[in-house]
Amino acid sequence: MAMFSMFVILNNLSVLEAGAYAHLKEVSTLPFSVKAACHKAPDSRQFYLFMQGASMSKKENKKIDEREICENILSDALNSLVEHIATSSDDPRTAGAAYMAGDGDTYLKELRDHIRQSIIQHEKELWDQTRKRPFDRMLVKRFSHLFPSEGELGKEENQLSRRILPGFFTAMEMMAGRELFEQCQMACKTLVKLRKKEQGQDFLWRDFYDEDTPNELVNDAFAVIVPHFSDFEKRSKWLINLINTHLAPSDDYAFEGDTVSEWHMDEASLHLLLNSLFATFRERLATTAGREIVVQRYGIKASRALEDVLSSIEAGK
Numbered sequence: 001m002a003m004f005s006m007f008v009i010l011n012n013l014s015v016l017e018a019g020a021y022a023h024l025k026e027v028s029t030l031p032f033s034v035k036a037a038c039h040k041a042p043d044s045r046q047f048y049l050f051m052q053g054a055s056m057s058k059k060e061n062k063k064i065d066e067r068e069i070c071e072n073i074l075s076d077a078l079n080s081l082v083e084h085i086a087t088s089s090d091d092p093r094t095a096g097a098a099y100m101a102g103d104g105d106t107y108l109k110e111l112r113d114h115i116r117q118s119i120i121q122h123e124k125e126l127w128d129q130t131r132k133r134p135f136d137r138m139l140v141k142r143f144s145h146l147f148p149s150e151g152e153l154g155k156e157e158n159q160l161s162r163r164i165l166p167g168f169f170t171a172m173e174m175m176a177g178r179e180l181f182e183q184c185q186m187a188c189k190t191l192v193k194l195r196k197k198e199q200g201q202d203f204l205w206r207d208f209y210d211e212d213t214p215n216e217l218v219n220d221a222f223a224v225i226v227p228h229f230s231d232f233e234k235r236s237k238w239l240i241n242l243i244n245t246h247l248a249p250s251d252d253y254a255f256e257g258d259t260v261s262e263w264h265m266d267e268a269s270l271h272l273l274l275n276s277l278f279a280t281f282r283e284r285l286a287t288t289a290g291r292e293i294v295v296q297r298y299g300i301k302a303s304r305a306l307e308d309v310l311s312s313i314e315a316g317k
Contacts, residue, residue, distance in 0.1 A: 066118035070111060077107035135181075135188035136169060137205065138214050139221075143276035153257030158272055161263040162253045167243030168273075174242075175225040184221055188214050219280055223298045226305045232312040236274075240265050271316045278313065281306050 081099050088095035100108075146160040153161060173181045191214060196203045208214065229235045243265045250261035284290035285307060295303045 066114055070114050070118055073107060073111045073114060077104065077111070080104075080107070133185055133189070134192045135185040135214075135217070138188060138209070138218050139169075139172065140165065141209050142218065142279070143273055146272055146276060148256050150255050151257050153263065154259035155257070160269055160272060161256055161260060163248040163250065163260065163263060164243050164265060164269075164273070166248050167246030167265075170246055171239055171242050172221070172225070175228045176221055180224065181221075184217055188217060215280075222277060222281070223302050223306065226302060226309055229309045229312070230305070232309065236267070236270055240267070240270055243270075267316070271313065274309075274313050278306070278310060282310050285310065 080103055081096065084099045084103070085092050085095045088098070090098065143160065146158060147162055148154075148156070148159045153159060176184075191211075192208065195208060247264065250263075253260055256263075281294065284294050285303075291303070294306065298306075
């Protein structure tokens with residue numbers, strides 16, 4: 001039933017997003033599965049020029065760091081403010097207010113614009129890094145709030161190191177099946193490309209994260225893998241071992257803190273991960289209406305399997 005639901009969402013995506021897919025074909029080995037046409041990723045240089053509104057030649061196309069521009073504007077504004085107050089006959093408060101009403105306001109508007117461009121640039125850089133596998137980003141979004149800020153790993157409870165990512169993706173692909181996992185990747189990638197075509201430089205990942213279609217795609221993937229948790233203890237040990245044997249090099253995430261090289265997945269960490277991954281189902285199954293939606297979409301068997309997993313996670317607290 002869950003596999004049928006995966007077929008429905010991929011097929012509906014094709015219908016709703018006209019022109020997003022070249023075609024959808026049934027795969028003989030998976031009767032309710034589909035294969036989306038592969039689309040070439042957008043050329044990064046063309047996209048960069050579009051984002052900057054530039055038309056420079058290849059030689060002239062030097063990288064613009066909007067973050068550096070913001071720092072320079074702020075520095076100039078502060079220097080100008082200090083000079084204005086120092087040369088004004090008014091008291092500092094009055095002189096400062098006068099400055100903000102004139103040159104200060106100009107600087108503020110300029111800074112606001114470049115902060116916006118800085119956010120877009122950051123999103124573009126992330127897009128360049130992960131454009132081939134945007135479904136991965138949707139998966140990680142479910143537990144990214146557990147990642148530590150710079151230098152904070154080990155200083156607070158309820159944290160996961162980003163070092164888990166290679167093992168996590170490997171586990172997801174093994175449980176869902178490579179073919180189905182890649183279909184989700186292609187469906188999500190196509191939707192992202194469509195949104196970027198529609199929205200241009202206004203496209204931001206944080207908006208895409210809130211869309212129903214990619215989130216349902218993630219939910220369907222979890223509904224597909226939930227039978228693997230029928231023996232919750234055995235699957236938990238398997239996950240801990242798999243993730244720990246696929247940890248990313250600590251140097252890749254050295255910014256997390258001094259303890260990053262010592263970090264490893266344990267039962268408590270796995271509980272945090274699973275609790276976040278299945279949180280959406282916990283919310284839905286908590287209400288009668290939500291339970292009906294889950295049953296209708298995935299069937300009674302899958303619904304009960306999800307409840308069993310949630311009970312096991314709850315028991316692990």
